[in-house]
Amino acid sequence: MEWVAAIGLASGILTFVTFSHEVFKVAREVRERGSVANHAQLKMLTEQMRKTGVELSQLGPANNTSGGPHTAVSEHVTSLVAIAEDCQRYCDELETLLMELVVPSGPRGSRTQRAATIGKVAIKTLFKKGKIEDLESNIDKSRSAAMLPLQLLLRDGQLSIQVELSGLRFDSQSTYNALSAELSTLSSSIAQQGTQLNSVMAAGDTVQQMLGCHLAALDDIQSSLGLLLDSRAAPPPEIRILKQLFFSSMFSREDQVRDSHEGTFDWILGNPGGNDEDSDGKLAQSGRLLAWLSREHGIFHISGKAGAGKSTLMKTLVKHPRTMVELRKWSEGKRLVFARFFFWRTGGQMERSLAGLYRSLLFETLRECPELIQIVFPDAYSTFSAKSPGHCIEELFFSPERVAKALQNLVVLRPPEAYRFCFFIDGLDEYGEDADDDGGEDIAYDELASQLETWASNTGVKILVSSRPEFDHRFSESSRMRLHELTQGDIFKFTRGLLMKHRNFHHIQNYCKHICRHVVDRADGVFLWADIAARSLYASLTMHESVSTMIRKLDDLPRTMVQLYEKLLGRLSDSDWLRCCKVLLYAARHELTNEDFSALSVAWLDDWDHPGFPASLSETPRPYSRREVQDMLATAEARLQHLTQGLLEIGKGGRSCGAGNCSSIQRYHVQFFHRSVRDFVRKNPRMQEVSRRFPSLVNGEIFYRLRLAELWFAPTEHLVRRRKDQLTEERSHNTTPKGRELNDSIANQHMMVIGPGGSWSLAR
Template sequence: MDPLTAVSLAANIVQFVEFSCKLVTSSGDFLQSTTGRLPEHDEVNLIAESLKSLHEKTVCLSTVSLDLGRLNKHEKRLLPLREACLKVADELIDILEGLRVSGSQKRWKSVRAALLSTLKEKRVRELESRLLKLQAQIDSRVIEDIRKQQSEILQLLRKQTRLGGTSLQVTRNLSSLVDTVQSTFDGLRSRLDLVDVADRVNQAHTKALEQSILISLDYDLRISRRQAIKPAYPDTFRWIFEDQNASGEPITFVKWLQNKSGVYWITGKPGSGKSTLMKCIWSQYDTQQGLKKWSQGETVITAWFFFWNSGTAMQKSLEGLLRSMLIQILDQCPELIPEAFSLRWEALLATRSYATTQPLWSLQELLDSFRTITKQASMKAKFCFFIDGLDEYEGTDKELVEIIDSFNSSENLKFCLSSRPHASFRKAYGDDPRTVLHVPKLTDGDIRLYVRISLDENTAFQDMKKRYPDRCKQLVEGIVNDANGVFLWVHLVVSRLLDGIEINKDRMGDLERKFRCIPKELDDLFCHIMESVDHDYHELQANMFRVACDAEEPLDLMAYYFMDSEDTDSALKMPVEPLAFDVVREKQETMAVRVSVRSKGLLEVFEDPMSHHFRSLKVQLLHRTFRDFILDKHMQDFIRRRSAPNLNPLRSICLALLAELKTYLFHHHDPVRTCHQLRLLDSLLHYALEMELTEGASPNDVLAEARSILPELPRLPRGDHRHLYEEWLLFKDLVGDSESKSTSSDPFVEFATCRGLAHFPLSCMEQSKPTGARLDEILWASVQRRKISDHEPVLNPDVVKMLLDMGADPGPGWNSFLSSDWWALGGADVEKALFYVTKLFLEYNVHVSDPSMIRAKIVGFSRGDIEEIDWLIQTHSSRPKAAFQRLPFKWKRWASNLTRW
């Protein structure tokens, strides 16, 4: 019984005893209605129902986690009280049921008189005596016992508070409630105080359950894209809240904001500033004021999402969009959580636990929950959603349009969207000029302001302006005219000119010649900038571009620092030696200069405030437009030829992550951020898997070094100070029950297997020879789709074959595979993996209890794959089996082991 349940049970016992004592001892009227006395039979009915309710609550709370072996002495003292209450309740309910029948024909001065009318006075006094004894026990024991559990209760609630981070409103509310719980505990003196304590604890418990749902929706780097977008330059984009801009171009955004529902589409060519404008809209007070007029006094719920093609899988997927929107909506309206996630909520209530590791979110569940919430529009609130970068979504434009249209079904719900002018978006959103805004048509004034102020802030240019005012003005106007509304082009051009002034001490004529030579198209400008780098840095520049292209998310600046080492394998040789903050900062500053000099701004360093200081500075490709340019096949061939001959970007990333792991320093006072160590390990395994899948080879030496250093890493700030190596044992749902592990169990190797790696685990398991039971558990976990970070899980048929070849029993793994979330996913890669894994299990003669279920699952496979699986199913029972195959599986495994070892 957890301490929260114990408090609730104790409070319920108090309420029951107090109610029953009043019932038995009261000489006057027990209950009155608001308008006068209740008729006697109504009073008896009400008392009987109240007593039944208290009885049911006591029974319900008594059955929650009632494992006698795990109860402490304080909780065990509640059990006799509970039993005594239940006995008294049964007796009183029976008596009151009898009074219900006769109550309409008799009148009593009190309920006690009614009891005396059917029972002897001795029986009534005996009930009274038992209840008074229960009161005495509560006074003498229960209150003190609950006070002794105060620290455990507060510790449990405060631990949950720390998990949420400060960005969630529900966490701040929970923190406030926990403070209230503590002050209520401090005032615990009487039985009635205990009821108040339980009420406060239950409020905090409910808030903690809400928070646990939101935490499970959250993911790494959820808000980093919005933070990475540079804020609008001072005094730019202010026209969005006007009826027209300085040139007289009409602007309809405010009218839509204040009066209309539906979709408002912001569009423009690449690099025109759409994301900057969307960030400006989202963060401005004017937006909230406009929505307030639209809502006409109703609550307005807002949420945003910025798709990012250069980011993690979650940052460019529908799952990422839905989880981000849901967490924002429900943080503002937590009362919608039980309705949006009814099954999860009921499961949490049933266990009275916070279940920080909840079942994986399926896309269908997220879609259903979002639809449930949007249906609340007009009933409970109005909703306005801001979604940037529709063209950066990983799926098709048409698919995203259809999804948004399926939600946009209420006059009390609206979407502000931005994208490039792709055909699907023009068709869906471009017909009504009142709800479309073309950014490049409106930014000439902003570009002129940006260019003028950026140049004017340079003292050398100020001197030129005094000497050559007309030439300086022509230079500014030339930039504005050639920009064609593309802010990115302007930013790069101005940066080039300022570099010339500050570094090369360019004269006015030099600036004019340089500007005339600058290409007017972005792709040509990118080539121009790359070629302008000193020849000595061409190889280093290409190395960084190749790494940035292969990385699935912006890597830490420290990772680039370690990759920049002259000894490419230095990470394998360095000791485990955490770096102090000032040393890290010095190395970051050094590498930031190198990135700037070698890339000339095409790679940019930005800060992620949600990360630990060691990982707060990250490196990304300048813009989606540059990413599209550098990923072009011709450019990939070009930078591959220019880069170091032996460069393997994926291996370089793995080595850099290993170096980060060895030098990472966490703060003991900040336990939430220590999970960055585990994330580093998970990222290392992920990129090792990418290397294995794309190149057919795994960085075994890097993984072996990571495996060997885990016991040496600094201890985590937990109460028992377990080593990080032992943290792998916490993944019991991934690698089986830790109690069944043999002493030779290797959590790192097992976890690597579950993450989809085959080459490295095979080499390790051939030496360690895991037991058959461990192989069964690893196979069971390897075919589950378990997601513990932003990196997508991988179903690798090579892992399944490896484990089956080593003697794993296919039965448990087959059942796990059939019930996994893999079958709910789409995509050609997943479908092919499902086919090969299904084929493997059938070829290993797994027992097929329901062929029709298998056929139903593979209905989406290609015709050839369906026919092959169907043939394996049909011939499964009729295929002749060798004597070896007919042996019981444990004997087959034993015989197999003889041949292996």
Template sequence: MVIEALAAVGLVGNIVQFIDFSYNLFTVSTAIHHSYAGASQSARDIESITKELQQWCAKIASRRNSQGQLLPSHHNKSLVTLVAGCENAAVELLSALHALRAKDARSRWSCFRAALAATWKEAQINNMEKRLDTYRQQIANRQIGADLTKQISSLKHDIQHAVETLQKDLNEVRMQISKRSSVIDSGTNTTEDDRHDRKALAASLAECTSIASDIIIALALLDSLPFEQMDFRHSKIQTAHSGTLEWVFSTQWKSWIESADPIFWISGKPGSGKSTLMKHLVHNSRSHLSSSHNLVIVDYFFWVGGTDLQRSQEGLLRSLLYDILRQNPQLMKRILPDAWQDVSSRLAGGVATLHLARRCQAWTRGELLEAFHQLSTINDWDTKLLIFIDGLDEYAGDHEDLIWTICNLTKLDVKICVASRPWNIFEDAFGSNLKRKLYLQDLNKDDMQRYVDDNLRRQPNFQRLERSQADEIVGEIVGKSQGVFLWVHLVVRSLVEGLRNRDSISLLRKRLREFPSDLDQFFRYMFLSLEGVYKMHLSHMFQVALTADQPLSPIAYWLLDEIE
């Protein structure tokens, strides 16, 4: 259809050109006819115009013959009519032109209008002009229609191309929508399939939040238990001399640690090394239970020179509870339910974490004992407690009350090793079974022998002594010690000082024999040996030490000395 339209447009072009030339022919002729001189420059173009008119008529005929298969549309029928009219006009014009050419050439080219008038009548000429003008108007209209047809055809082509492009884009959009729909459907299915997992995740997040709150509460409670200088005494106890105290693992202590008996008592004179032995047992791996139970080891060292809290049951219980919960924080909510609830409420109320522990810092003995009672009721805690309590004689309260507390702790699955001086109250409470006690002064002779040998025999001046003389001095020291390790330490220090001063064997013996055999006598001897001017100064030092709320540092005593 498009090709046929283009052919019609070509035919219209030929008709337009024919009419234009024909109409120009009559216009020129009219100009000649009305010219005064009877001549015009355009007259010279008549012959060429006539030839061109013949050519256009031939083109019209040729174009029409080639377009015989045009569709019988409205425009095509009009074009056929115009072609026929143009052909008739062309035949008439050509006939007139041929007639003119047969006459005198001069008259033929002098005035085309005059010659044509001679051949045609005026009416014929006028009629031809009207016909050509009509054809011209019609062809103008048809040209406009043809142009519109061409434009419509082009527009249709553009529209068709746009539709095809749009269809392609639409198909692409449909594919994208399909893909999106698949993803959405897949997501919807995944959501449905994973709904249980999402619920589990939400539950896990809630559980994590709860655990975080529990940790904050547990830390607050744990932080409320320790107190200043709680471990001071333990840290100041001298470590056992190398190679000493190993004998304890071959005594009744070894059999007790593997038995079901709850309490073992270590007794010893003042200065015999009880605290050193207890510290050795706490840290020596061979003191641990050889069983399938989990083991928690806690300890406390009373100290007569410490603060009131250090010498109290509250201090003892807080320290033990702190060590137990520090190693087993999961027990805290169960054995401290009231305190836990209180701190939890304070946390929910927006109390700062740093202030949560303040409420619990004034623990009472009753609250602490209740915590241990709650601990004794837990049946699913597969753990063995091993408790070391040193210095029962240095406790500042009622010792019977302290003994009751210790015995009350045995309700737990616990083993308790205590140490004290051989006072009757402790003998009555813990000394009835010889297999569950030991007297340190009866067992530490070999340790003293090693200690004296190691400290004296490494002195060059002592090495110069005869073997018998050296053995005599060592034996006398151990024999006079009565199991008091502190006395041995003081005597050895005095003899080392003499050796550095190059004392003779006789002077060394004198130092040893003048040294008091009892610590009380020793300290009395030291005090009495001071010059009078120093006794008043020392008395002030003692008074300050006795009235101080806590142990003073050497710098404090130095400042006191400077003030005086």
């Protein structure tokens, strides 16, 4: 019998004994008082006793899969099994006895009849007093008898653990002995080299010969020590290669995309879920997508207007379990490799470039199939297998050209026969930089589409892509879905779901269908427009506005997104319009820095133009308390909602928190509600006029002042130490005059913040 199983059996015996005492206690109360409550409790205990007996029998020898008591290696284990068998017998007897003492639960009679029944049971209990006491005595003896075997079992368990520890010590000793043997060999080699040196000296060889022999000996020693240390410390080459491919914002865009609203996009994988007027079109398009997933290769294109919900749909497909079910049909028993990438032009360099696409697809592919690593990166794999991280420059093996070639080899030139590759790529129109000329963006889009077509020419590769209509002429019409033509029902469900959450929904309940239908008609398939309209309706409910007023407000909303943004911001006063322009322009400019726009910066908005900011808020640097940070975040959120009408919002995490070492000031950042808002800000003539009036918004001055303010008030326990040479290097990268001027002013102040483990100095 296994030691752990024996302990379980002993535990079952003690549980049974403890439980039986409760039974005897209630039985005595029945005998002495005969109350209905006691009988109800006794009935419950009878049911529990039956379950206890079943559990005890399952722990007994009949169910012992390790050989039973007759194969036990110790006498005390056999004794414990015998006690368990006695307890099983006592349990059966006690259950039979309890059944006789329980008042039957038949039809309810008069109180007199009920009392008579209870009286009979009490008399029966009195006559069975001797049997109950004998049974209780026997069970007590079983408990006493079980204690000694249990103690012996625990002793055996301790001995077993000691044996295992001894084995571990033996293994450790073996490892130590092996290491000692290697060191002994190395020592012998050193001694041998010393003997050779003595021989050379005794033979009267020249100094040059002696020096050459000495250097050769040192080389041998160095090689031996290097091999010895490398074998102990270096991570496997697979991990080192994956680390080189990974970048911190790899999944930032996907995480930022909102999940689909409940009930929306269910139709995409064959579940129409209603009788919408577009249900036939949904069913047809869903069938095309399912057929492509399960049988075809090549490219399938999801096209949609700006704000139609393409990214949300792609995220839904990535997470939906049926996606993988259909793809496995296509793989036909071969190894299915799935990877995805979400382009994001407002993100960092990696999130909007081919380099980020290549690294992301390779990372997910090789993480899932590490056996392909030495095929895709043969040079890096062989070098990393032979050398530790400190003996080679790992980054040289992952230049943009090598990474691109690796992915090309994987899916086009030398694709492994036993694999099928499926890639989901969202937001092709988010690829690249904002082009000032008319032709630059078209060229970039053509190159991207050509690259994807080349990959998908292999029958073992398929790619699902999404984009705005700019890519419609670049992919085949036969494998395209126009999303904005299919979202009427989803927009209806979304709008109705939001309004139903309002506490005043009952005022418009009878008109809800009409209101939602009106939103659908005016949205023209653009989820983003519907989102803004639905939030406007939600605000109308808060103000108890009539249905006719709500409909009139919907009619007043412009149909295009640009006009809608102008309408929303046109409600502001002149002073608030100026403050709104400042924060929107700074958000648009800030994206070029690849840094997060701290939410607390909005709380400082009215101090941005002060020549002494941030020292104007506090003459000396001081860390904000947690309460101060929370209050300022609340201020920033309310200010953003009022000034930008929801076009800017606060997100959590971000680039500054990629390594998990951001402060509470950096943890929350400002982001655009949608990319179309950023495009609107950059092209709006009135806002560009404001940027000319306040050049500090675009020349870097405000950026540096706000970065300094974050350090000025950052909690010291979250500051990251940096060496002075790193700070000097950062300063050399500041190319704007204002940046250099601010750096010089910081250097003159010699600001220093003391944190755990050292000091953080702003002096360059």
